[in-house]
Amino acid sequence: MMHPAVESVRLSSVDLLFHALGDATRRRMVSHLAERPASVSELASVLAISKTAIGQHLGVLEEAKLARSTKVGRVRTCQFDPAGLAPLQDWIDYHRQEWIERLNRLDDLVSGIVSEEDCA
Amino acid sequence: MMHPAVESVRLSSVDLLFHALGDATRRRMVSHLAERPASVSELASVLAISKTAIGQHLGVLEEAKLARSTKVGRVRTCQFDPAGLAPLQDWIDYHRQEWIERLNRLDDLVSGIVSEEDCA
């Protein structure tokens, strides 16, 4: 929905994260990397897609700070970075919290009405 | 990547959740609903998209158990359901945990090697 020109620049870490994990293949990739680091070829073999595709997904995961990779010799080793999940956790906490505060506001409102009734 | 026929049936709650929250508009919708319940028209006005689009997004959010809605008279009121975030939280916790265990296994391995060296 956003204009492409707007979307291409300055995407928040939350946007990057949700977009990265919104794809089932990338989620499987993360799950695999959480168990152990892996090369591009290994991931391609496990997930049954081309090495090119793995490279593209890896780019997205790295942009979202969910993975890092280093190339030594001809093999690039990818690893999961759990710290990248933090903004996602923050988003969840924020919305849970906002919900709780909303309930509190309702409680205050209700109890206010009740006490008024008590006075009357 | 998955075959359509496979994808259409039996999607896990995690899949539904990440797909639902993978869209920026639906995330804004959730954020708004976390503050207060809203009607379809109100959401359409706030997010500046058609009421039809809101209805479609609402369907996705309800399928993911992130929102509920009830229609009284001609107005449908939508509300956020924070409990729906649980599987997402579980997913995060699981991957954090798996990472920690991986580190522990590495520690064991390293200390094992070190003690062998000590013996030699």
Added chain:
DNA sequence: GCGATAGTGAAGTGCGCACTTGACAGTTGG
């Protein structure tokens, strides 16, 4: 009753994006 408002259904459109293929460069081991 009537005009205005709230929502739903069907049908279409455009584009982003996951994925492929094919060609290529760098690395390794026998």
Added chain:
DNA sequence: CCAACTGTCAAGTGCGCACTTCACTATCGC
């Protein structure tokens, strides 16, 4: 040194999906 392997780039393809428009029904306020 050559055959096999690892990864990357460029260029395409197909399809899912967010969104729209139009038409229609149901409900509200006056």
